[in-house]
Amino acid sequence: MRRKAKAIAALLLLVVVAVWLRVRLPPVADDDSLLNFVPPSADVRKAAIDETSQLTPELQRYLDPGDDFPPMPKPGPDDWLANNHEGGQTFNEFRQAEPNRPDQQRRVLYLVAMGEITELQIAQLEPLREFTEAYFTLEAKLLPPMPLAEGVVPIRVNPNTQKRQMLATDLMRLLEQQLPDDAFCLLGITLNDLYSGGHLNYVFGQATLRTRVGVFSFARFDPAFFNDPIPADVDTLILRRSCRTLAHEISHMFGMHHCTFFTCVVNGSNSLAESDSRPMHACPVCLRKLQSSIGFNPREREERLLGVYRQLHLDDEAHWTERRLSRLKAD
Ligand SMILES: [Zn+2]
Ligand SMILES: [Zn+2]
Numbered sequence: 001m002r003r004k005a006k007a008i009a010a011l012l013l014l015v016v017v018a019v020w021l022r023v024r025l026p027p028v029a030d031d032d033s034l035l036n037f038v039p040p041s042a043d044v045r046k047a048a049i050d051e052t053s054q055l056t057p058e059l060q061r062y063l064d065p066g067d068d069f070p071p072m073p074k075p076g077p078d079d080w081l082a083n084n085h086e087g088g089q090t091f092n093e094f095r096q097a098e099p100n101r102p103d104q105q106r107r108v109l110y111l112v113a114m115g116e117i118t119e120l121q122i123a124q125l126e127p128l129r130e131f132t133e134a135y136f137t138l139e140a141k142l143l144p145p146m147p148l149a150e151g152v153v154p155i156r157v158n159p160n161t162q163k164r165q166m167l168a169t170d171l172m173r174l175l176e177q178q179l180p181d182d183a184f185c186l187l188g189i190t191l192n193d194l195y196s197g198g199h200l201n202y203v204f205g206q207a208t209l210r211t212r213v214g215v216f217s218f219a220r221f222d223p224a225f226f227n228d229p230i231p232a233d234v235d236t237l238i239l240r241r242s243c244r245t246l247a248h249e250i251s252h253m254f255g256m257h258h259c260t261f262f263t264c265v266v267n268g269s270n271s272l273a274e275s276d277s278r279p280m281h282a283c284p285v286c287l288r289k290l291q292s293s294i295g296f297n298p299r300e301r302e303e304r305l306l307g308v309y310r311q312l313h314l315d316d317e318a319h320w321t322e323r324r325l326s327r328l329k330a331d
Contacts, residue, residue, distance in 0.1 A: 037081040039074050040088075040261050048090040048261045048285045059291070061328055062298040063284040068324065069262045080268035081260065088260035094289045099255020100212060101293045102138055102184040109136060109250065110186040112143040112178070114171060114215065117191060125189065127312050131243045134308040136250060137296040138184065146178070146188070158193065160201060163225075168194040168206040168215050175213035185253040187246065188215035193225075204275065205245050207252040214249045218242060220272055236313055241272075243314070244280050251286065254293050261285050280317045281324075299328050 040048070045065065052060045075081040089097075109132055113122060125142055132140040153170040157163070175188050187207070194217045196203045207214025219225055221241040223234065231237060247265045259266040262283030269275035282290060291298070302325050309318035 036085060037075055037260070039072055042071075045071060045261045045285070048088065049288060050091045052288075058298055058328060061330070062291075063288050065262065065284050066327065068327070069264075069283050071262055072260055072267065073263070078270060079274055080258075080270040083270055084268060086258050086260055086268065089257035091285055091288045091292075094255065094257075095292065097255060099289075099293065100184070100210065100253070106182055106184050107138055108180070108182045108184060109133070109138050109140040110143050110180060110183050111140065111246075112175070112186060112188055113145040114174075114188040114190040115146075115148045115166070115192050117145055121191065127239060128189070128242055128246060130308055131312070132246055132250065134301070134304040135243075135247050136290070137294055137301050137304070143178070143180070143186070146174070148174075156195065158195070158201060161193070161225075163193055163219075165193045165195040165202065166190065168196045168203055171215045172206065172208065172211070172213050175215065176211055179212065183212065185212040185214070185250060187213070187249060187253075189218065189242075190215065191218050193217055193219040204269070204272075205249045207249040209252060209255050209257075212253050214253055216245050216249050221245075239312060240280070240314060240317075241275070243312075244275065244278065247280065247282070251282070251290070254290060256286060256289050259283060259286050279320070280314070281320060299325065302328065 049063055049065070052063050055063070072081070111125060111129055111132065113125060122145060129140045129142055148166075153174070154167040155164050156167075158165050171188055171190070171194075175186050179186050194203050194205070194215065195201065196206055202220070203217075204220065205214060205216025218238065221238045223230055223237075244265055251266050256266055258268040259282075262285065263277075263279060264283035264286055265278055265280055266282060266286045267278050269278065290296075302321050306318060306321040306325065309315075309321060
């Protein structure tokens, strides 16, 4: 009888330990979850763009993926889509969600440096402002830098890097209080590394779909953060990463979810390597969302972007945009 009681007690202990482990362990991608993301077929991608026949011929050409936009590939085990379940957001779903749109009162995109920043670094924000203005075809302005007194936001030391990190969600709460009256959105830029409240050990940036504020960090864009060798073109590398993150985060502020249809600037990223593999441009699904919210002329947007890419020596992006423009002018 005592042996039976002991066996039951051991079994109960096993169950408790198993439940405890399940609660405590962070989610790890296994073969099952890897299989959950199916790269979308051509029909699924086309349906996500939705019917375009009622649009102008130029817009129809703009939103035709042709061979220019590769589909979202099957993720590797460390990639975003193997570790995060995302259903995607078609153009129609975006429209039905009635996202924030710029209007006559609120149509300026504001950028602001947060925390410690030097005069030189402030000067480097101007190219980002120009890129933002061209990418979204809306006026972009820099606000005076916002210093952060000690203790204003929670700071922790990251166990992997031993570097200080600020809580992104609290920075966003500060930004919400600073939203200018004519702002469509306000994006904070900081040189501090960031973390969020979830299981991620860092975030590049974070933005909300509804409150029109976001924050992103330059910290990990510089190879010096990881003590890696500094390439000769490090300034271009940091600029490219910064522009890509700006485009991504501000897209969220327009109510856009992560893109799962094509390789696109709005794809989620789990690492710097995955982020570096993303293009600067948006896919036709995301372009349609942006165009429907802002109402820009496709050719004017691409011509302006081309000028900025050339000026900033972002050569790959300039070549891509030249090709897009030639497609737009065809017919
Ligand atoms: Zn994102
Ligand atoms: Zn997209």
